[in-house]
Amino acid sequence: MINETFASGNSIMHGIDPRLRLIFAAIFSFTVALATQLPVLNQALLLSLILVAAARLNLWDVIKRLGVIWGFLFLLWLVLPLTIEGEPLYRLGRLTFTRPGVFLSLQITLKANIILLGFIAMAATMDLATMGNSLARLKVPEKMVHLLLLTYRYIFVIEYEYQRIIRAAKIRSFRPGTNMHTYKTYAYIVGMLFVRASERAARVHQAMKCRGFKGKFYSLHEFSISWKDWVWSAFMLLCILLFLYTEWSL
Amino acid sequence: MNNNQPIINLEKITFGYPGQKLVLDNLDLKLYKGDRIGLLGSNGSGKTTLLHIIMGLLKPLSGKIEIFGDTLTKKKDFINIYQKIGFLFQDADDQLFCPTVLEDVAFGPLNLNKKKDEAIMIARRTLDYLGLSGFENRITHKLSGGEKKLVSLATVLAMGPETLLLDEPSSGLDDGTKQKLANILNDLNISYILISHEKDFMADLTNKVYVIDKGKLSVCDKIHAHLHTHPHISH
Numbered sequence: 001m002i003n004e005t006f007a008s009g010n011s012i013m014h015g016i017d018p019r020l021r022l023i024f025a026a027i028f029s030f031t032v033a034l035a036t037q038l039p040v041l042n043q044a045l046l047l048s049l050i051l052v053a054a055a056r057l058n059l060w061d062v063i064k065r066l067g068v069i070w071g072f073l074f075l076l077w078l079v080l081p082l083t084i085e086g087e088p089l090y091r092l093g094r095l096t097f098t099r100p101g102v103f104l105s106l107q108i109t110l111k112a113n114i115i116l117l118g119f120i121a122m123a124a125t126m127d128l129a130t131m132g133n134s135l136a137r138l139k140v141p142e143k144m145v146h147l148l149l150l151t152y153r154y155i156f157v158i159e160y161e162y163q164r165i166i167r168a169a170k171i172r173s174f175r176p177g178t179n180m181h182t183y184k185t186y187a188y189i190v191g192m193l194f195v196r197a198s199e200r201a202a203r204v205h206q207a208m209k210c211r212g213f214k215g216k217f218y219s220l221h222e223f224s225i226s227w228k229d230w231v232w233s234a235f236m237l238l239c240i241l242l243f244l245y246t247e248w249s250l
Numbered sequence: 251m252n253n254n255q256p257i258i259n260l261e262k263i264t265f266g267y268p269g270q271k272l273v274l275d276n277l278d279l280k281l282y283k284g285d286r287i288g289l290l291g292s293n294g295s296g297k298t299t300l301l302h303i304i305m306g307l308l309k310p311l312s313g314k315i316e317i318f319g320d321t322l323t324k325k326k327d328f329i330n331i332y333q334k335i336g337f338l339f340q341d342a343d344d345q346l347f348c349p350t351v352l353e354d355v356a357f358g359p360l361n362l363n364k365k366k367d368e369a370i371m372i373a374r375r376t377l378d379y380l381g382l383s384g385f386e387n388r389i390t391h392k393l394s395g396g397e398k399k400l401v402s403l404a405t406v407l408a409m410g411p412e413t414l415l416l417d418e419p420s421s422g423l424d425d426g427t428k429q430k431l432a433n434i435l436n437d438l439n440i441s442y443i444l445i446s447h448e449k450d451f452m453a454d455l456t457n458k459v460y461v462i463d464k465g466k467l468s469v470c471d472k473i474h475a476h477l478h479t480h481p482h483i484s485h
Binding site: 132220 | 346350352353369
């Protein structure tokens with residue numbers, strides 16, 4: 001479930017206007033994703049580490065988050081160096097690891113980690129409610145923002161209902177195994193969860209109607225940009241311009 | 251609407267869910283200004299259904315619904331009623347759907363076309379009144395059960411209703427929060443219909459109690475008689 005481990009704090013990063021953080025998180029990600037030169041990725045890695053340090057996040061929690069993609073990247077390292085054609089780099093029996101394959105794997109690994117680190121430092125340092133309101137201020141379509149906010153609001157309620165159903169099954173000695181009984185039980189649980197979620201949605205809609213809902217949501221969050229935000233934005237802009245200069249000059 | 255006219259007047263209301271026997275069977279109910287009606291009944295007896303019919307969330311099979319002197323038949327007739335009658339849902343998680351407390355409490359006033367600043371002012375004033383100052387930026391799903399219930403009441407009161415429909419407001423609350431809620435409701439100069447299974451709570455907060463059984467309402471005197479046998483409870 002959503003723990004929002006990094007959302008609270010009083011670091012420099014937490015104090016920057018959320019809208020600016022989201023804008024730069026997006027620009028930073030695109031720049032990194034489109035970069036082709038290794039020096040650019042090294043610079044971006046350094047910047048992402050600086051941002052994480054500035055956010056004063058628990059290192060172990062950051063590594064745990066990165067660990068989510070490392071499994072996927074490991075699979076790429078197993079496959080790409082052996083399947084991309086090009087100059088051989090190393091031979092192991094009948095297996096040939098190619099230079100372009102290793103380079104591509106390295107690029108993808110660096111890019112994925114840099115983007116994730118950047119998002120952890122810039123986006124995960126705000127709670128989802130703030131993110132939703134920031135997106136609304138950035139003119140992201142209202143329906144998408146409210147879909148995000150309502151999902152965030154009710155995912156905890158649905159999780160609580162899931163835990164209740166699971167508890168009810170466990171106290172009647174349900175032990176999952178590889179058998180038809182387990183599959184059937186899980187099918188019932190998921191089905192019941194859908195039914196309850198649907199009933200919940202109907203009740204929430206009724207509650208909204210009773211409070212005069214006319215199809216429009218309102219955001220009351222107020223944001224203000226201070227000199228710190230401008231300084232940080234200028235720093236980020238300079239870094240991104242440096243990446244672009246390095247990319248094109250090499 | 252004159253003072254002798256009931257705020258809510260239900261005549262011969264009949265309702266049943268598809269494939270089931272009638273939940274409400276030719277039921278009559280009148281709520282006058284100053285009335286504080288308690289509704290008792292076993293589970294599934296139709297108490298919540300009755301409140302949903304008053305709010306237009308369910309359409310009766312037959313009968314007449316008259317609220318503030320107007321006869322309401324179509325769904326759109328009820329839109330104007332939402333401002334005048336506040337409905338507190340049984341489960342606070344159904345009622346609170348905005349990310350923060352302030353946004354949730356201001357949601358109703360904004361729907362009533364109040365300006366943003368005015369809606370925020372109303373929301374803050376309501377939260378202050380309920381002793382919830384400082385809750386403005388709290389995330390709604392992270393509130394405790396009692397806090398959720400009080401914030402739910404704030405969302406309803408922020409719309410300035412003339413009448414309340416309260417569906418088991420005390421369920422799941424500890425004694426302290428229950429007492430706080432009872433004090434708030436006692437201080438409100440407002441008519442309401444209250445559903446509760448807790449007899450002391452109901453006795454303390456109502457001046458008339460009905461029991462709903464087999465789709466019909468009957469007066470229940472036992473609750474207030476019960477009150478007099480408990481000297482620690484006072485109106």
